[in-house]
Amino acid sequence: MKNLEELRKIRDEARKTMDLRSGNQRARVVVCMGTCGIAAGARDTMQAFMESLEEAGATDVAVTAAGCAGFCDQEPLVEVEIKDGSTVRYGHVDAAAAQRIVKEHLMQGKVVESLVFSQGA
Amino acid sequence: MAKPRTVVMVPVDADTVAIGARDVKNRFAEEIGRRGLASEISVLEVGSFGPVDAGVIAAVQPDGVVYGGLTPDRVDRIVEEHFVKGRACREWLLSGEHPLPDPRATDSRHTQYAGRIVLDNCGRINPENIDEYIANDGYFALGKALSDMTPAAVVEDVKKSGLRGRGGAGFPTGLKWGFCASETGPEKYVVCNADEGEPGTFKDRLIMEGDPHKVLEGMALCGYAIGASKGYIYIRGEYKLSIERLRQAIAAARAYGLLGNNILDSGFTFDIDIKIGAGAYVCGEETALIESMEGKRGLPRLKPPFPAQQGFRNKPTNVNNVETLANIPAIVQRGADWFRGVGAANMPGTKVYTILGHVRRPGLIEVPGGVTLRDIIDDYAGGMKHGNFKMAQLGGTAGDLLGEEMLDVPLNYDALEKVGHVLGSGAILIMNETIGVCDFLHACMRFFAHESCGNCNPCRNGLRWLSAITARLKAGTGYPGDIEIMEEIATVLKTAAFCPLGQSPAGPITSALRYFKPEIEKGIDHSSARPKPDHTARALATFAG
Ligand SMILES: Cc1cc2nc3c(=O)[nH]c(=O)nc-3n(C[C@H](O)[C@H](O)[C@H](O)COP(=O)(O)O)c2cc1C
Ligand code: SF4
Numbered sequence: 001m002k003n004l005e006e007l008r009k010i011r012d013e014a015r016k017t018m019d020l021r022s023g024n025q026r027a028r029v030v031v032c033m034g035t036c037g038i039a040a041g042a043r044d045t046m047q048a049f050m051e052s053l054e055e056a057g058a059t060d061v062a063v064t065a066a067g068c069a070g071f072c073d074q075e076p077l078v079e080v081e082i083k084d085g086s087t088v089r090y091g092h093v094d095a096a097a098a099q100r101i102v103k104e105h106l107m108q109g110k111v112v113e114s115l116v117f118s119q120g121a
Numbered sequence: 122m123a124k125p126r127t128v129v130m131v132p133v134d135a136d137t138v139a140i141g142a143r144d145v146k147n148r149f150a151e152e153i154g155r156r157g158l159a160s161e162i163s164v165l166e167v168g169s170f171g172p173v174d175a176g177v178i179a180a181v182q183p184d185g186v187v188y189g190g191l192t193p194d195r196v197d198r199i200v201e202e203h204f205v206k207g208r209a210c211r212e213w214l215l216s217g218e219h220p221l222p223d224p225r226a227t228d229s230r231h232t233q234y235a236g237r238i239v240l241d242n243c244g245r246i247n248p249e250n251i252d253e254y255i256a257n258d259g260y261f262a263l264g265k266a267l268s269d270m271t272p273a274a275v276v277e278d279v280k281k282s283g284l285r286g287r288g289g290a291g292f293p294t295g296l297k298w299g300f301c302a303s304e305t306g307p308e309k310y311v312v313c314n315a316d317e318g319e320p321g322t323f324k325d326r327l328i329m330e331g332d333p334h335k336v337l338e339g340m341a342l343c344g345y346a347i348g349a350s351k352g353y354i355y356i357r358g359e360y361k362l363s364i365e366r367l368r369q370a371i372a373a374a375r376a377y378g379l380l381g382n383n384i385l386d387s388g389f390t391f392d393i394d395i396k397i398g399a400g401a402y403v404c405g406e407e408t409a410l411i412e413s414m415e416g417k418r419g420l421p422r423l424k425p426p427f428p429a430q431q432g433f434r435n436k437p438t439n440v441n442n443v444e445t446l447a448n449i450p451a452i453v454q455r456g457a458d459w460f461r462g463v464g465a466a467n468m469p470g471t472k473v474y475t476i477l478g479h480v481r482r483p484g485l486i487e488v489p490g491g492v493t494l495r496d497i498i499d500d501y502a503g504g505m506k507h508g509n510f511k512m513a514q515l516g517g518t519a520g521d522l523l524g525e526e527m528l529d530v531p532l533n534y535d536a537l538e539k540v541g542h543v544l545g546s547g548a549i550l551i552m553n554e555t556i557g558v559c560d561f562l563h564a565c566m567r568f569f570a571h572e573s574c575g576n577c578n579p580c581r582n583g584l585r586w587l588s589a590i591t592a593r594l595k596a597g598t599g600y601p602g603d604i605e606i607m608e609e610i611a612t613v614l615k616t617a618a619f620c621p622l623g624q625s626p627a628g629p630i631t632s633a634l635r636y637f638k639p640e641i642e643k644g645i646d647h648s649s650a651r652p653k654p655d656h657t658a659r660a661l662a663t664f665a666g
């Protein structure tokens with residue numbers, strides 16, 4: 001990269017891909033993968049999301065990893081962001097919980113109340 | 122953790138607190154506890170959510186009921202009617218529509234991202250994708266500095282921001298940068314202290330794991346400001362994931378030309394390498410750290426000369442903590458005035474704490490400078506998990522022990538100093554009455570005795586003695602006079618130990634004696650038939666374990 005102009009270009013491009021509204025993705029699942037998340041089983045959670053989404057044939061949901069959000073006692077912690085702007089954070093998401101979230105929240109649009117840790121930014 | 126079924130929310134703000142909102146909230150908690158309902162109904166202090174001129178109010182969710190005009194006495198009736206008998210108490214129902222807060226969103230400020238500076242990206246962006254960092258304006262502070270600011274202007278901004286070191290000692294960062302900047306000569310170094318050896322502190326790890334580019338950008342800005350072209354991250358070997366992500370981040374930044382030669386065509390050259398430590402606590406001390414970086418045993422150096430004059434390879438070196446450096450991009454980009462507007466006047470910005478122990482939500486929090494311990498426990502950590510607050514250790518194992526009296530002192534450098542305490546590295550350990558003071562002190566002293574580098578006498582021997590004495594106090598077999606010996610050793614450590622590792626254990630000892638002397642005295646066995654204590658070196662060796 002040679003100058004600030006190019007940096008700006010990268011930023012604007014990246015924003016477009018990250019912003020659900022402008023992309024062709026309908027939802028994003030962010031799995032916290034800090035050391036505590038991984039220790040609590042976040043890798044299995046991640047795996048379960050990928051598999052269940054594939055099973056459900058959902059190609060328009062992005063699954064990504066992030067670092068620690070600081071809510072260590074809630075790990076594995078997962079944030080689900082939907083195109084309509086709503087964001088839900090789920091706590092203690094094991095593989096079974098991941099399957100439920102895919103089925104109910106991502107496919108049927110119903111928040112899985114019993115697993116919610118927090119809502120909104 | 123079982124999720125509470127019902128939530129009682131009492132808005133407490135400047136207006137309602139004056140008419141007794143906190144008493145009402147406390148009464149709810151008491152009554153609910155008294156009736157054994159605490160595991161099903163939680164009581165929360167929340168911000169105002171609308172109704173005014175209705176006295177003290179409380180909302181019950183998910184029932185959607187709002188009461189107004191409450192007093193502690195009325196609370197008893199409401200608990201009886203609403204929670205025990207299961208019908209809303211009509212007398213004090215507030216009429217009209219009230220948009221009620223979602224209990225989960227207001228549950229505690231802990232769950233909020235608003236106001237985060239250091240952790241704003243953590244848990245949100247993919248740390249292994251540099252584009253996501255850039256999407257959130259990452260590297261634009263560097264871009265701004267390189268295109269519009271002189272190095273001196275960057276130092277000036279950091280000075281004006283009032284940022285102080287987050288590694289424990291709280292030294293003003295801008296001042297430190299200024300020392301290094303004023304040194305002449307082309308060879309200077311930026312060192313990021315990522316040793317994080319303080320037990321209970323893990324904030325730096327989570328910053329590096331969650332947002333590694335922020336640390337790199339902070340280092341590059343520091344390099345530009347002080348005139349260094351090389352930076353090192355000294356990181357403990359156990360931090361495998363941090364090391365991996367930092368390596369990955371450095372490679373990505375190099376590939377984009379954000380590290381390396383002629384960054385953004387400005388003529389500024391800066392690169393970063395990682396040095397891995399072997400896990401000695403003393404190597405977090407900046408001069409021992411530099412020795413270790415040079416491949417030697419980590420013995421602290423005599424100061425002065427300070428690292429800013431003669432550090433790594435005897436060249437001017439600026440050592441900063443991870444969190445300190447992670448604050449820099451925001452300061453450069455948004456300005457010193459903005460930073461000063463966050464937090465308290467004498468502690469601008471935020472502080473990241475790791476909060477542990479008997480709280481409902483242990484973890485990592487970032488709070489405005491100057492909030493109180495009570496706020497942290499109640500608002501950010503979800504309150505006590507079980508039992509009552511007994512004491513807190515502030516700042517890791519080298520930190521002071523605080524009693525209940527200190528719950529309302531603002532956590533900033535000056536206010537704490539005024540009452541004789543220090544802030545330390547950012548670990549807050551909350552303990553309830555199940556923890557014995559002597560037990561706790563012994564755990565601390567054993568740690569220090571183990572980590573003493575052995576270079577100087579007060580620390581090498583003094584800490585072994587403290588470990589031995591706290592062990593027998595804990596067992597109830599202390600000797601009369603032990604407390605006086607502890608006090609004396611603490612004084613010697615404080616005045617004569619060579620480096621802060623040996624000086625700081627005086628903190629937990631003297632503060633414990635300040636708040637919990639009667640309990641410590643109970644560890645002394647006064648029966649006269651006992652043999653005199655054996656204070657020979659050999660006896661000590663068996664004691665200290
Ligand atoms: C025994 C001992 C251990 C220390 N460990 C650390 C550490 O792990 N991380 C850290 O940043 N500072 C540590 N420090 C403080 C450093 O010496 C130094 O003050 C700090 O890195 C300066 O950075 P700051 O001004 O940004 O806080 C330690 C100090 C002592 C005496
Ligand atoms: S105070 Fe302790 S750690 Fe520091 S130099 Fe002396 S023996 Fe070593």
Ligand code: FES
Binds near residue numbers: 036
């Ligand atoms: S990794 Fe610690 S809370 Fe997520």
